[in-house]
Amino acid sequence: MKVPVPSELLPAEALGRVHFVGIGGAGLSGIARIMLARGIEVSGSDAKPSATIEALRALGAECFVGHAAEQVAGADTVVVSTAVRADNPEVVEAGRLGLRLLPRSAALEAVMQGRRVVAVAGTHGKTTTTSMLTVALQHCGADPSFAIGGDLNESGSNAHDGTGDLFVAEADESDGAFLVYSPYAALVTNVEADHLDNYGTEEAYRAAFTEFLGRIDPAGFLVACTDDPGAAALVADAAERGLRTIGVGIGADAEVRAENLRQVGATSTFDVVDRGRRLGEVRLQVPGQHYVLDALAALASGLRLGFGFADLARGLGAYSGTRRRMELKGEVGGIRVYDSYAHHPKEISGDLEAARSLAGPGRIVVAFQPHMVSRTRIFGAEMGQALGAADEVVVMDIYVAREDPEPGVTAALVADAVPLPAEQVVLEPSWSATAEHLVDRALPGDVILTLGAGDVTLLGPSVLALLTQRAKEAPEETPDDDG
Structure with a gap:
């Protein structure tokens, strides 16, 4: 619901x-997490048990599994996820009691007040860019607060209440949340139509980013990727407003540019040129050109905040990833299993490009779970086209999330659009059968990749267990009698 x-x-x-x-x-x-670190009394509920729930309990939060009206007793403020429906008993009870109701955006703004906020926005790459900037600043000796839409591999956490004045925040546009914040500086990775269930039209979606420019402190700055037409248009608009702008990218128009890009296996190496001056080399531990662009945005922001290139580059080089962003889940028998959050055609393409670099001579075997009915209706065919960059594809049922099903909108919209021979594409309605399909199709040297924003992320351990089981059951090779 939208509070x-x-x-x-x-x-x-x-x-x-x-x-x-x-x-x-x-x-x-x-x-x-941040409120608990500040000594604020916190409770909460969720539909399912999770490691996150256990971690919050360890920090002092009273956490419930399942929703019940009595669980809001004693609260002064109730913060509601957009995934929660209006008839949730705790939301209904909070309304009856006249408690203060806040959306996620207002709660995040509450913990950011009094800090110098760097907000990371964009259709794709927000989580990775926020994470990269956070780790880079930490390697400069800073201790920024941060709130990220995923857990950093380095700390295993998605948030921290730092001692410094900087607060690095992922600024989500999906429900207009980023229009609540008043950042000192902002990064915009790209602007491409998405979340039309909320905005209605592409024009309205893009207009929200233009409105976001007006939230930035006039004394601050905007960093945006000029390789992306939508973000480049924001740079031009911001410059007209008199806001300091820094364009980043690989193209010639970028002020901070990557040159001499080399991608080998799981690494990407490039030279950084700032307004014609070569600063040095950055070597990333994550593959894919889209991650290079994310790193450039983080680097340019760190430089404009006054930190040195060498320390920032060292931090970017140490960045080992964020959970659910091309996350290696394990390897069995020469088959590596990765998981990633990609749920938009552009994100699928980027992650498959990265997987191709990882696979080398091997193949890419993908399980894709479409996320949300409206997104599948709008982008299903484009998702299928993007999946054609894989070698074997299993398309799962739609993860419905906060919407209701629609007649005629099914995962077949994706599967039917995959430009591969029919025998290389499977539409699998059974979640539990998907792991078997992946293992049946994978060979040593291949990369198995699970893609989507829903519970497809839980497939990785099942795939690894099945690979292990089959490796044990495989007959041992015996020496050739003629050898």
Whole structure:
């Protein structure tokens, strides 16, 4: 549900006891972590048990599995996830009691008040870019607060209450949340139509990013990728407003540019040129050109914040990834299993490009789970086309998320559009059968990749277990009698 943003945005310390409905999610759990670190009393509920719930309990939060009206008792403020429906008993009870109701955006703004905020926005790459900037700043000796839509591999956490004045935040546009924040600086990775279930039209979606420019401190700056037409248009608009802008990319128009890009296996190496001056080399531990662009945006932001290139480059080189972003789950019998959050055609293409670099002479075997009915209706055919960059494809049922099913909108819209021979594409309605399809199709040297924003992420361990089982069952080779 979409909870209205109150006219008065209070700091976190003024919210009293805070209860989170959907506390196990990537967005709310991070805010809860920061509040707990500040000594604020926190409780919350989620539909399913999870490692996140257990981690929050260890930090002092009272967490419930399942939703019940009595669980909001004693709360002063109730923060509600957008994935929660309006008839949720805790939301209904909070309304009956007249408690303060906040959307995620207002709760994040509450913990960011008083800090110098660097907000990372864009259709794709927000989580990775926020993570890269955070790790790079940490290697410069800074201790920024951060709130990220995924767990850093380095810390295993998606949020931290730092001692410095900087706060690096992933600024989600899906529900207009980024229009609540007032950042000192902003990064925009790209602007490409998405979340039309909320915005209605591509024009409205793009207009929200233009509105976001007006939220940036006039004394701050905007970093945006000029290789992307939507983000490049924002750079031009921001410059007209008198805002300091830094364009990044591989193209000649970029102020901070990557040159001499080399991608080998799981690494990407490139030279950085800032306004014609070569600063040095950056070597990333993550593959794919889209991650190079994310790293450039993080680097340019760090430079404009006053940090040195050498330390920033060292931090980017140490960045080992974020969970669910081309995350290696394991390897059995020469078959590597990765998981990634890609759920938009552009993201699918980027991750398959990275997987191709990882696979080398091997093949790519993909399980893709479409996310949301409206997104599948709008982008299903494009998703299928993007999946054609793989060698073997299993398309799962739609992860419905917060919407209701629609007649005629099924995963077949994706599967039917995959430009591969029919025997290389499977439409599998059974979640539990998907792992077997992947293992049946994979050979030593191949990369298995699970893609999507839903529970497809849980497939990795099942695939690895099945690979292990089959390796044990495989007959041992005996020496040739003639040898």
